[in-house]
Amino acid sequence: MKNRHTSALLGGAIATAQVLFLAGCGSSITGSSGSTSNGVEITDVGTINDSTKLQTLVPGSVKKTKLRVLISAPYPPFEMFDSNNQLEGADVDFAKAIGAKLGLPTSLNNVDFAGVIPAMQAHRYDIALAGMADTDERQKVLGFIDYVQTGGSVLVVPKNHPRVTSFTDVCGRSVGVEKGTTYGRTVNYNQKLCTKAGKPPVKLVTEPTQASALLAIQSGSIEALLTGAIPAAVLEKDQPDKVTWVRDPSSPKGYFDNADGAMTYSGLGVTKDNKALFEAVYQAARELGADGTTKKIFTKWGIGNTVVVPPLKNQGDQ
Numbered sequence: 674m675k676n677r678h679t680s681a682l683l684g685g686a687i688a689t690a691q692v693l694f695l696a697g698c699g700s701s702i703t704g705s706s707g708s709t710s711n712g713v714e715i716t717d718v719g720t721i722n723d724s725t726k727l728q729t730l731v732p733g734s735v736k737k738t739k740l741r742v743l744i745s746a747p748y749p750p751f752e753m754f755d756s757n758n759q760l761e762g763a764d765v766d767f768a769k770a771i772g773a774k775l776g777l778p779t780s781l782n783n784v785d786f787a788g789v790i791p792a793m794q795a796h797r798y799d800i801a802l803a804g805m806a807d808t809d810e811r812q813k814v815l816g817f818i819d820y821v822q823t824g825g826s827v828l829v830v831p832k833n834h835p836r837v838t839s840f841t842d843v844c845g846r847s848v849g850v851e852k853g854t855t856y857g858r859t860v861n862y863n864q865k866l867c868t869k870a871g872k873p874p875v876k877l878v879t880e881p882t883q884a885s886a887l888l889a890i891q892s893g894s895i896e897a898l899l900t901g902a903i904p905a906a907v908l909e910k911d912q913p914d915k916v917t918w919v920r921d922p923s924s925p926k927g928y929f930d931n932a933d934g935a936m937t938y939s940g941l942g943v944t945k946d947n948k949a950l951f952e953a954v955y956q957a958a959r960e961l962g963a964d965g966t967t968k969k970i971f972t973k974w975g976i977g978n979t980v981v982v983p984p985l986k987n988q989g990d991q
Contacts, residue, residue, distance in 0.1 A: 787853035807989030817940030824927020844872035
């Protein structure tokens with residue numbers, strides 16, 4: 674699913690997960706990019722130039738500082754660390770492109786996913802780009818600019834569970850999800866499949882981070898992991914002998930988490946009380962979509978088919 678950048682991801686997704694978990698994911702590791710008169714160069718994408726029109730939309734308080742971007746690594750291919758412990762990924766490139774359009778340097782700040790909403794509520798950051806599902810509950814705090822649409826998927830260790838081919842095959846088993854994500858809701862919504870099949874329900878286990886969930890599945894303390902279809906495909910491509918993405922023929926696009934059968938939108942979040950910045954970022958995202966940059970960025974990371982162009986506002990749970 675990913676190109677040559679995969680090998681630089683972590684020296685293997687599982688290995689990186691172990692390093693980050695032991696080191697303490699959500700540390701104060703940061704990165705930044707500058708916006709100059711020559712624009713911002715993004716590898717394999719091109720040069721992104723600022724827009725005078727868009728700069729007039731940026732609130733004065735933000736112009737005085739860098740665009741403070743919250744991300745939550747590791748969540749490949751959205752955000753992760755390369756072999757030099759530098760942040761990379763689709764969200765990282767997208768953040769830099771948005772900053773460039775607005776004429777702002779970006780500051781990248783890594784936070785555990787469960788801490789994303791509290792950190793944004795405390796106004797420690799300007800925008801959140803963390804592969805985050807847009808939901809009605811999160812919309813109480815954030816306005817969302819939706820840029821990706823996908824579903825949920827199950828991962829297993831192939832040598833331990835070679836015959837798992839559908840959701841009903843994990844009924845009665847322990848299935849992990851990352852704390853703070855919507856995947857617990859996905860599991861609970863699909864418990865009805867277990868009931869229909871006459872099987873016991875899934876034993877839902879909440880793991881602190883995606884990294885710890887990967888450790889748990891490798892150690893055998895959980896039997897499966899439910900995550901997004903995008904990271905599931907990436908992890909399988911990186912480590913096919915260690916994890917297998919369960920391609921359920923009854924749900925080829927992934928598992929829904931609602932009765933409407935709509936795929937989940939992931940969005941960029943801005944606090945609801947910062948309407949001026951929301952509009953500035955939204956217009957920047959629209960321009961990046963219109964000129965093909967957004968598609969280039971996500972294609973670079975192997976997920977161009979999930980991009981929502983033009984971006985949409987607050988589509989969660991609709």
